[in-house]
Amino acid sequence: MSGPETGERQRSFMDLALEEAEKAASRGEVPVGAVVVLGDRVLARNGNRTLELNDPTAHAEVLVLRAACAELGSQRLPDCDLYVTLEPCAMCAGAISFARIRRLYYGAGDEKGGAVDHGTRFFRQPTCHHAPDVYSGIGETRAVALLKTFFQAKR
């Protein structure tokens, strides 16, 4: 993709998300990272921690949404953008919608578990009451490489 919404600024925020994905891999977690941004301010950054926290909901997206909400003292983030290295799953798509995220930037598509442009395509459903603008493909190559390396090493 190109255009003003996916320029240098967006790539630099996705780079932070990719760093979080790398750190997740080094902890033995599925390498996905996410960042919540308000204007030029990074409100939260984190990677998957489901194993570390014994928490099946501790996907990168859920962790940064919760942290950003705590930071702003609000359960809604209508002026915030979310950057995540992998297409969000059904759980995370639901959380993104409830948090009223403005724009979602994701790296790699996820045919197997994604719920934005695959699977239930949640944001396009009548039971979804807020959908962010979605931009995909930024940082995709690096995000895919991280996941491939991780799952190859697991086998």
Added chain:
Amino acid sequence: MSGPETGERQRSFMDLALEEAEKAASRGEVPVGAVVVLGDRVLARNGNRTLELNDPTAHAEVLVLRAACAELGSQRLPDCDLYVTLEPCAMCAGAISFARIRRLYYGAGDEKGGAVDHGTRFFRQPTCHHAPDVYSGIGETRAVALLKTFFQAKR
């Protein structure tokens, strides 16, 4: 519904979930309550706390799944059953699937936001990799009455 899976025992666990829904209403939260059970042991019980915690993911189901996982020191609950007063949304259905919940008992259906028997019907999708057995309708009348009273008072 009837049968061995929805007998006295199941109704008494749903009563606990309904108590949690009532407590949620008294806190000004949308009245939904949930309980996680392992055998005869209640591992976790809670109601919605999205306002109190400034956390859009703090639905009753997510809170009890996280608490039960913490209690067992595991991110998976394959021998556990979840009781919830309202049909889970897309986010909670995803969390239930990741937690590998064995049986889901819910009270009232939710045409507007449900994702089990309405909306995306997540558990029936190929991108859902674990589906619980689902039993609906237990405690439905009380669950619906609580929600109606709550939303009427809001208007």
